Amino acid sequence: MTAITLERRDDYWLARFLAMGSPCELLVDSAERALIAQLADLAFGEAKRIEQKFSRYRDDNIVHRMHHNHGAPVEVDEETAKLLDYADLCYRLSDGLFDITSGVLRKVWKFDGSDHVPAQEDIAALLPRIGWNKVTWSKPYLTLPEGMEIDFGGIGKEYAVDKTAQLLTARSNVSMVVNFGGDLFVTGLRANGSPWRIGVDDPDASGAHALAQLQLARGGVATSGDARRFLLKDNIRYGHILNPTTGWPVRDAPRSVTVAAPTCVEAGMLTTFAMLQGKNAEAFLKEQAVQHWIVW
Amino acid sequence: MKALRLLALVPAFFLGACALEPLQPWDRDLLAQDQMQLVPHPVNEYISEHIYFSKEAASGGAGVGGGGCGCN
Amino acid sequence: MQLTAPRRLRDSLTVATCSLLSLDAAHADFFDAKSLRNVDSAVLVYTEQDRVTVIEPVVQFKKELGDGEFLTVKFVYDAMSGATPNGATPTNTVQTFSGPSGQNSYTTAAHKLPLVSFEDTRVAVSLDWELPMSRGLRGQYNVNFSRETDYTSLGASASFLWDVNNELTTLTAGIAANLDQVSPTGGVPVGLSALSTTVAPENDRRVEREEAEGSEGGGDGGSKTKTGYDLLVGVTQVLTRRTLMQLNYSYGKSSGYLTDPYKIVSVINGTTGETLPVNSGGYLHEKRPDTRTRNALYWKTVYHLPEDVVHVSYRYYWDNWGIQSNTVDLTYRLQLGAHDSLEPHYRYYTQTAADFFTNSIVDGNTPNYASADLRLAALHSNTVGLRYAHALDSSSELGLGVDYMHQTGDAHPASAIGVQKNEALFTDLKTMSVTADFSMKF
Numbered sequence: 001m002t003a004i005t006l007e008r009r010d011d012y013w014l015a016r017f018l019a020m021g022s023p024c025e026l027l028v029d030s031a032e033r034a035l036i037a038q039l040a041d042l043a044f045g046e047a048k049r050i051e052q053k054f055s056r057y058r059d060d061n062i063v064h065r066m067h068h069n070h071g072a073p074v075e076v077d078e079e080t081a082k083l084l085d086y087a088d089l090c091y092r093l094s095d096g097l098f099d100i101t102s103g104v105l106r107k108v109w110k111f112d113g114s115d116h117v118p119a120q121e122d123i124a125a126l127l128p129r130i131g132w133n134k135v136t137w138s139k140p141y142l143t144l145p146e147g148m149e150i151d152f153g154g155i156g157k158e159y160a161v162d163k164t165a166q167l168l169t170a171r172s173n174v175s176m177v178v179n180f181g182g183d184l185f186v187t188g189l190r191a192n193g194s195p196w197r198i199g200v201d202d203p204d205a206s207g208a209h210a211l212a213q214l215q216l217a218r219g220g221v222a223t224s225g226d227a228r229r230f231l232l233k234d235n236i237r238y239g240h241i242l243n244p245t246t247g248w249p250v251r252d253a254p255r256s257v258t259v260a261a262p263t264c265v266e267a268g269m270l271t272t273f274a275m276l277q278g279k280n281a282e283a284f285l286k287e288q289a290v291q292h293w294i295v296w
Numbered sequence: 297m298k299a300l301r302l303l304a305l306v307p308a309f310f311l312g313a314c315a316l317e318p319l320q321p322w323d324r325d326l327l328a329q330d331q332m333q334l335v336p337h338p339v340n341e342y343i344s345e346h347i348y349f350s351k352e353a354a355s356g357g358a359g360v361g362g363g364g365c366g367c368n
Numbered sequence: 369m370q371l372t373a374p375r376r377l378r379d380s381l382t383v384a385t386c387s388l389l390s391l392d393a394a395h396a397d398f399f400d401a402k403s404l405r406n407v408d409s410a411v412l413v414y415t416e417q418d419r420v421t422v423i424e425p426v427v428q429f430k431k432e433l434g435d436g437e438f439l440t441v442k443f444v445y446d447a448m449s450g451a452t453p454n455g456a457t458p459t460n461t462v463q464t465f466s467g468p469s470g471q472n473s474y475t476t477a478a479h480k481l482p483l484v485s486f487e488d489t490r491v492a493v494s495l496d497w498e499l500p501m502s503r504g505l506r507g508q509y510n511v512n513f514s515r516e517t518d519y520t521s522l523g524a525s526a527s528f529l530w531d532v533n534n535e536l537t538t539l540t541a542g543i544a545a546n547l548d549q550v551s552p553t554g555g556v557p558v559g560l561s562a563l564s565t566t567v568a569p570e571n572d573r574r575v576e577r578e579e580a581e582g583s584e585g586g587g588d589g590g591s592k593t594k595t596g597y598d599l600l601v602g603v604t605q606v607l608t609r610r611t612l613m614q615l616n617y618s619y620g621k622s623s624g625y626l627t628d629p630y631k632i633v634s635v636i637n638g639t640t641g642e643t644l645p646v647n648s649g650g651y652l653h654e655k656r657p658d659t660r661t662r663n664a665l666y667w668k669t670v671y672h673l674p675e676d677v678v679h680v681s682y683r684y685y686w687d688n689w690g691i692q693s694n695t696v697d698l699t700y701r702l703q704l705g706a707h708d709s710l711e712p713h714y715r716y717y718t719q720t721a722a723d724f725f726t727n728s729i730v731d732g733n734t735p736n737y738a739s740a741d742l743r744l745a746a747l748h749s750n751t752v753g754l755r756y757a758h759a760l761d762s763s764s765e766l767g768l769g770v771d772y773m774h775q776t777g778d779a780h781p782a783s784a785i786g787v788q789k790n791e792a793l794f795t796d797l798k799t800m801s802v803t804a805d806f807s808m809k810f
Contacts, residue, residue, distance in 0.1 A: 010326060086388045093377055162389050192706055193761060197328055212436065266385040270378070288378040326609055331677045331701055331709075332670055334604070334614055339408040339426050340755075340769065340805055342442075346424075347414065347801060351775065353719050353744050354685035354693035356618050357666030360600045361525030361544030363492055363512040365446075368743065 004040050006033065012190075015040035019047035020157050022181025026168075029175040029190040042171060043164050043178065050160040053079075054152040056103070063152070066144050073141040081139050083152060083159065090269060091132045097276040098269075099132050102244035103151025109249075111240040115233035123247035130244050158222050158268030161185045165264075178264075182223050185264045186216040200258050200293050212293055220264030224271035225256035225295075241275040252279040260291040334358075406430040410767075410805035417798040419483065420450035436500040446490035446516070451483035455631035455654055455740040457728050458482070458791045459643045465632075465651070466563070481795040484630070490516035504531040510544075518629075521548040527600070540602040540616070551591035552629035559655025560734060563632055563646060592625030602666075610672040620662040627656040633740040634728040641786025644731060652729065654739040662687040675703040690723035691744070706759075713753040713771065721746040727783065727793045742794060747777035755803075764808035771801040 004017045013036040015026040026043045028036045053061050066074050076084065087100045104126050108118035129147045136143035144150065152159075157180050165178045165185040175190045177198075186196050195215040201223070214221065224241070231238040239253040257274045261267035270290055274281040285292040326332055335341050335358075342362075349355050350367035386392070407429050414422040428442040456463060458481050465482065466473045476482040492514035501507050508527040514520070525544030532539060550556070602616035632651040634643045644650035668681035678700050685693040695717045702710045722744040724737035755769030777794030784793060 082388050086384055089380065089384045093380060159388070166389065193763075262382065263385050263389060263391070265388060266381055269381060269385075273377075290378070326672045327606060327612060329672075329677075332612060332672055334612070334668060334670065336679075337408070337767070337805065337807070339410045339428055339442075339807075340767070340803060342444075343410060343412045343424065343426060343801075343803055344771070347412075347773075347799070348717070351743060351773075351797065351799070352693070352717060352747075352749070353687075353689075353691045353722065354662075354664070354683070354695065354717075356598065356620060356662065357616060357664040357683040357685070357695075358668070358681075360527060360542035360598045360618065361510050361512065361523055361546070363494060363514050363523055364519075364521030364546055364548045364594075365490060365492070365514060366488075366516055366519030366550065367448075 004044050006036060006040065008033070015043065017044050017047075019044065020051045020160060020180060022157065024181065025177070025179040027177040027179070027196070035172060035174070039168050039172060039176070042167055046164045046167050047160050047180065050156065050163065054083075054156055056149065056151065063150060066142060066150050069144065071143065071146045073136070073143045075140050076142055077140075083155065084137055084142060085139070086155065086265075087152075088132070088137055090273075094273055094276060096133070096245060097243060097250075098154065098272060099130065099244035100150055100152060100154065101132050101135060101148050102130050102242060103149050103153065104129050105242050105244075105247055109231075109240070109242065111229035111231055111238070113230060113232065115231060117231055117233045117238060127247055130247070154272060155265060155268065157181060158183050158220070158264040161264040162220065183221070183264050183268060185220045186218055189217045214260060214291070216260070219260055219262050220267040221258065221260045222264055222268035222271050223256060223258040224268070224275050225254060230255075239275070241272070243276070250276055250278045254281050254294045254296050256293075256295040257281060257285070258293045259285065404430075404432040404809065406807070406809050408805070408807040410803050412801055412803045414799065414801045416450070418451070419797075420448060420452055423447045436498075436506070438496070438498040440494075440496040440498075442492075442494040442496075444490070444492040444494075444514070446488075446492075448490070449485075449487040451485045453742060453795070454482050454484040455628075456482040456634045456651060457636075457643070457740065457788065457793055458795075459634070459636075459641075460787045460790065461642070463643065464646070479791060481792075488517050490514060490519075492521075501528075504535075505529070506531075508542075518552050519548065519550055521546060523547070525598075536606040538604040540600065540604065542598075542600040544598040544600075546596050548594040548596075548624075549591050550594065550625055550629060555590050556592050556625070556629055557653040559627055560652045560738065562649040563651040563653065592629075594622060594624035594626060596620060596622035612670040614666075614668045616664075616666040618662075618664045618666070622660045622662075624658060626658060626660055627654055628739070628741055629653070631739065631741050633726065633738050635731050635734075636728045636785060636788065638730045638732065639786060641784070641788040643728070649731075652734070652738070654741065655737050656724065656739055657689065657737055660687055660689055677701040677703075685719075689744075690721070691719055693717065693719035708759070709757045711755040711757070711769070713751070713755065713769075715751040715773075716748070717751075718748040719746065727781065728788070730785070742777065742797075745777045745794060747775055747794070749773055749775035749797075753801075763810065765806070767803075767805040769801075769803045769805070771799075771803075773797070773799045773801075775799075 004015055007014045013028045013030060013033065015036055017024050024047060026040050028039055030036060052058060054063055055061065056063050058064060062076055062080050090098045108122045108126065110116065134145055134148065161178050161180050161183050162185055165187055168176055169187050175188045177196050178185045182201065189195060195217040198214045198216050198221055200212045200214060225239065229240040238249040239255065241250050241253050242248065243250050253275050257271040259267045259270040261270060270285065270288060274285050277284045282294055330336055407427065409427040412422065412424040424444065424446045426442065426444045428440060430438055430440040432438050454465060458479050461478050463476045463482055464473055465484065474484060492512065494510060494512035496508060496510045498506060498508045506529045510525045512523045523544060523546035525542060527540060527542035530539045598618060598620035600616055600618040602614060604612065604614045606612055631654045633654050635650050635652060636643050662685065664683055664685045666681065666683045671678045681697045683695040695715065697715045699711055699713045704710060722739065724735065724739055725744040726738050727740055729738055751771055751773040753769060753771030755767055757765055757767040759765045775797040779792040779794045780789065781793060
């Protein structure tokens with residue numbers, strides 16, 4: 001049994017596999033099965049590599065070492081260093097709202113559509129373990145205080161999309177779409193000169209109804225927000241984007257934000273920033289002058 | 297009346313269609329092509345319909361409105 | 369986050385992303401919806417054998433204003449000239465008629481279909497606004513205006529399209545209204561009044577116009593109005609990945625002046641079949657009812673073969689003038705390589721005659737309504753055509769099409785009397801259209 005399925009569509013090949021907890025797709029504008037098999041293997045390999053490297057559930061990767069060094073500095077590799085630099089910039093650009101140390105909040109917040117909103121004391125108990133400002137990042141050494149965690153979940157998938165696209169375009173110059181669970185990158189115009197048509201999903205009817213259609217020749221699209229991951233209590237809807245300084249979900253956040261940008265990472269970060277803006281999400285994205293779709 | 301009999305056939309046909317498997321997003325690739333649109337060349341269609349309108353008694357069917365002329 | 373220095377955030381982000389991904393620069397190419405602009409244009413050169421010639425350029429611009437919101441503007445210019453049947457039947461003698469303004473009398477040889485020459489230009493403009501209203505529901509609003517020397521038309525319509533069933537089904541409902549004004553050269557003749565060849569036609573017409581005001585009411589003597597509304601309901605259904613179908617029912621009603629002010633009907637001797645002399649009332653102005661209700665059932669299927677596409681449609685039409693009509697239209701798009709296509713086209717059309725259609729009126733037997741306009745006669749036509757299209761690049765296309773239509777009716781109906789039996793009471797119409805078109809997305 002193979003992890004990758006290949007399907008021939010009318011004028012392109014589609015490879016599908018599971019990685020990073022999402023259904024992943026690779027669309028290749030070619031009729032050659034051998035080529036897509038090769039490219040799909042590469043894509044699967046790169047997606048799994050990144051998944052395993054930054055997973056917090058493994059005991060053999062950099063993330064595990066970071067979490068179990070008891071406050072002593074850890075030397076990180078080049079790739080991890082770049083990600084930490086990026087996270088650091090995003091922390092500053094967002095005035096602290098984007099924080100890769102906020103992952104510990106998952107211990108009390110389970111967004112399963114129920115009304116189990118955690119108690120303030122439980123949230124407050126975690127706040128001392130959150131704060132990028134408490135971390136010492138002096139390339140290539142990361143010093144993480146005891147009890148704190150690094151969570152690359154907020155960038156990981158989009159990063160994997162862009163890295164995979166880079167790897168595949170180095171191998172072949174056919175036009176492709178790398179789509180990991182709705183975060184995607186289009187590498188170029190198709191052979192017949194036409195762009196790929198991307199549907200922007202309506203979260204209320206996933207797959208059934210498109211909010212808009214984008215014709216993309218090259219670039220990334222990312223979506224933040226998930227209509228299914230929320231809590232509802234006393235008529236208040238709690239979205240799953242958490243404010244790391246309070247430990248509570250961002251108030252009045254949109255249910256879904258989709259952005260199109262030159263890279264998937266940039267698109268993803270802009271959706272996250274927009275969600276963090278709460279009710280000002282629309283104004284924020286308008287001022288950044290990016291193509292966007294918001295569902296409230 | 298003949299027209300009513302024709303009309304009765306229609307709901308059965310379309311109901312049958314609803315029982316078909318729902319199309320996946322990638323199955324809509326052909327439908328998105330220009331040549332699969334109900335009116336692929338709107339300007340050519342306008343010209344043809346204008347000619348037929350001015351030479352025949354029947355008109356309409358595909359849409360409403362459009363525009364009048366003294367040609368019929 | 370600072371919203372006061374907005375672009376700087378994104379600039380920093382872009383630079384940082386390039387650094388993260390080791391890119392020299394990041395750029396995106398969107399043919400995104402906001403910059404979608406479309407121009408569609410075509411020029412028609414239309415000729416009828418021995419009759420009318422039309423040159424008609426049409427150009428249409430479409431622009432997306434926002435997500436799913438479109439504005440479309442269309443301009444049409446029609447230059448028409450030539451000769452058109454005046455309604456009189458051919459007979460065994462020479463026929464002389466006065467022109468619409470009384471002057472310019474013209475003569476038709478014996479056994480020939482009487483034609484009157486004319487020349488006119490028409491300008492039309494139309495504006496469409498499409499916008500999404502709520503999830504799955506779209507509205508399309510249209511206003512249109514056209515003007516020619518003797519005819520002005522103003523119309524508006526609203527259509528609503530509702531996508532349901534996983535976007536596989538679209539329900540459509542539309543309503544349209546129009547207000548037209550007919551201002552014939554020489555004024556509006558009284559229906560079924562006799563044509564006269566007396567010179568000083570303005571006086572004549574003035575008398576007739578005053579009569580018209582009294583008896584038919586409305587209008588300013590020199591012009592008449594016609595109003596109408598149309599309703600449409602329809603379903604469009606995606607059946608399979610390759611198949612799309614549409615079914616529509618439409619209803620329309622027109623009221624007001626529906627007569628052709630230039631057309632006449634020959635009055636014949638009930639025994640010999642000869643047309644009476646003009647001074648004995650040989651020709652009457654036609655008269656049609658002042659209301660008309662129309663119905664149409666329209667069914668269209670689009671089917672995608674491995675490379676080619678087929679469009680086939682059928683329309684059944686019926687109205688309260690007694691006309692029933694069937695139309696079958698078939699186009700096969702043959703894909704030739706990546707850039708070229710060939711579309712052979714065939715259309716078959718039939719109609720029954722209007723209740724008040726008559727080739728001629730028997731002297732002494734004038735009905736309430738009568739028209740000899742052959743377009744209201746029982747007829748059928750075949751159209752064959754071919755269009756060749758070449759895609760210049762992924763966003764523009766050039767096309768050239770030729771269509772040939774042959775319309776035939778009953779030249780020797782049972783109702784022909786006397787000398788009429790030797791005449792062709794229906795003259796076939798043969799037309800040729802050449803259309804060159806160009807469209808571009810930019």
